[in-house]
Amino acid sequence: MLTRVDENFEARLRQVIPEDVIRHADARYLEEPRGRWAGQAGLVLAPTQTEQVAEIIRACAAEDVPVIPYGGGTGLVGGQVAEGEMAPVILSLERMTRIREVHPEENVLVAEAGVILADVQAAAAEVDRLFPLSLAAEGSARIGGNLATNAGGVNVLRYGNARDLCLGLEAVLPDGQIWHGLSRLRKDNAGYDLRNLLIGSEGTLGVITAASLKLAPVPAVKGTAMFVVPTPEAALRLLTLARAQMGEGISAFELMHRQGFDFLAEVLPDVRRPFDTSPDWCVLIELGLARGLNAEAALAELFEHGHGEGITSDAVIAQSQAQRDQFWAVREQMPEANRRIGSVSSHDISVPIGAIPDFIAQGEQVIAALGPFRINCFGHVGDGNLHYNVFPMPGKTRADHMEERDKIKRAVHDLVHRLEGSVSAEHGVGRLKVGDLERYGDPAKLAAMRAIKAALDPKGIMNPGAVLRA
Template sequence: MLNPADADFAAGLAALLPEGTIAPAAARYLDEPRGRGVTPAALLARPRSVEEVAQIVRACAAARVGIVPRGGGTGLVLGQVMPEGPAPLILSLERMAACRGLWPEEGLMIAEAGMTLAAAQAAAEAAGLTLPLSLASEGSAQVGGVLSTNAGGTAVLRYGNARALCLGVEAVTADGEVYKGLKRLRKDNTGYDLSGLLVGSEGTLGVITAAVLRLHPGPAARATAMLAVPGPAEALSLLGLVQDRTGGAAATFELIGGQGLRFLDEVMPEVRQPFAGRPDWSVLMELGLPPGLEPEAVLAEIYEAAEADGLVSDAVMAATGAQREALWAVRETIPQANRRIGAVASHDISLPLSEIAAFLPRAEAAVRAIYPFRINVFGHVGDGNLHYNVFPPAGERRAGHEARAEAVTRAVHDLVHEMGGSFSAEHGIGRLKAGELVRYGDPAKLAAMRAIKQALDPRGILNPGAVLAP
């Protein structure tokens, strides 16, 4: 059983650390973006070094006080809040935000966990390189949180998710020891990959304090376009055509359902949309081109070939930076419009690419057998990740359909599982989806995960209740 981080514990811990490190947690450390969960009360720790993190964890281990690591607080699966149980210690690494080193010739940097993703991107760009992990929340999301959730984003198609961009981590274990895994090595076959295990563990196996991140040369030019397509099957055929003709230059390939565009008309009419009509399906595509290729010529050649194959019916191609930003604004404001409409149920799913076209009509039929809901599908179709969100009919509100939300999610997730997909593509498990992991997880994998958790955190103090349900 865990104990609360009470006044006596707070006083004892504060005496071990520099003044101002320990305090009651303010409201901004207790909630999450969608307002679905809150930590009722907690103690806050804001250390400045890995040694201070280790001291804090050792004290929590001795007192059996739960620790909730918190990055930018942008996660969507309740991994950063603890609605139930004894008051925990919230461990914020926001004061550990330094770039410890950057080696342009190696294409590497070491960033502390509290550094925002945007700051890490800026440091890479100042060295003439790019950190190609891009999220809507990158101005707030921190490196430690991004790695602990193995975040994805818009460029996974070309560069992989967070784990693929990390060579190693420094972390504090559940007994307060420091794992020093910051070797700048691309080959290191010396046993178990502990850094790889900690990335994606959502703070349940250790607290990431710094990481070695892979950097890449930036493209000489970007070719950006939004193209109207007949449907998801044609979108994937278009992706194949693009990759064949450009040698795999597609960095972003986003599928956008027409419902999302109509939602923008409904609640955010100020967003300028590229097409006079609202196509049922469109793709936002961005290519990273090498020197010697002109974006306009490349896009024109792709469009001509795709049109001849019946894959596209219209396109808007960005000729300037402002036009590129305008196209991206459409994609990036769809989630905002979703929030204003109010989803009955939201799903972060992935499927084998060849199953996507068959999944969508089957899922639509299953959802609308429950109620004539509106469905908004968008996402990173190039890597199989769809955001499948379900909304009330026009004129109705989400509150009237709360009783149907579980049935909708069960219908969607059951079909995803049947078709070889995942109910959690890039957001993680947190506490919100811990039950889904039990329902759909492979029994052998779950047994191994529980054994690893018991071995590395026998007291159960690290993010209790996240990932693995009690």
């Protein structure tokens, strides 16, 4: 049975960690971006070294005190807060911010878990390399949290998820042992893959303290364009055409619906939109090509072929970095516009890429059967990940539909499951989707997950209630 932090525990902990590790439990550690949970804390601890993390975990394991690892606090599924749990230790990695090593000749960078994602990108850029993980919260999300949730973002199509960008980890296991796994190897088949076990485990199997990260060459030539397409099916045909023409040169392929543009016009009018009249559907394409190639010419040729096949009717090709930034601002501000409008129910889902048109068409029918709502569907169509968000009609607020939220979520997730998709594409399970994992997860997989959790964390101290029900 887990126990709360008390004065005796705190006194014993002070004997093994420096005084400055103990922080005030201010509101930022007890909140999450969507405001669905209010956490609690017995202690907030912010170590600066891996050995201090190990001392803290050993102390917590000895007295069955729960531990909530905390990165940048940007997670959207409640994995970083503990509502109703026995007042835990919140273990913040915010002070572990060193770039330990950079090996440009190997395309490797070693960073501590508290380094902000944008700072990892900047450190790579200093040696003329690219760290391609990119997402809306990159200015505050920390790399340890990105790995703990296997973050996705806009460049998954070309470079993969966070898991695909990590070669090795340093981590503290639930008994306080330090796993020194900061490998820079591309090939290592020596035993079980603990790296991939910890990545995506959301702090339930240990605390990531550092990572060896893969870098990539910076594309010599970039190109960005917005293409108008009549339907999601046409968008997929355009993706196929683009791949045939440019191969792996496509870095991102983002689908956006008219509703998203309308929301921007309503609540973020300063965001410049590329078309005078919002199209029903459009795609944002980003290219990264080798030196000597012409990205603008490649995009123009793609438009000509697509127009000839009736799958695109208009396009705007960026002529400068400022225009590229404007195009990306449209995509990156859509989540903020959604937040200001206030969704009734938001969904981070994935389906097989070929099933995207069926999901969108059937989703409209499913939601219409529940009542009049607006749908903003957008996302990383190149990897099958859509953000499918349901909103009240004008004049209503989400507070008017609170009784319908669970019905909407269940209807959308049932459809995703029927189409052999996932109800958690890139945000993780956290506390929000524990019930969904139980409902839709494969029984054999769930049994194996529980066995792994029991073996590595027999006392259940690591982020209890996240991913698996405590």
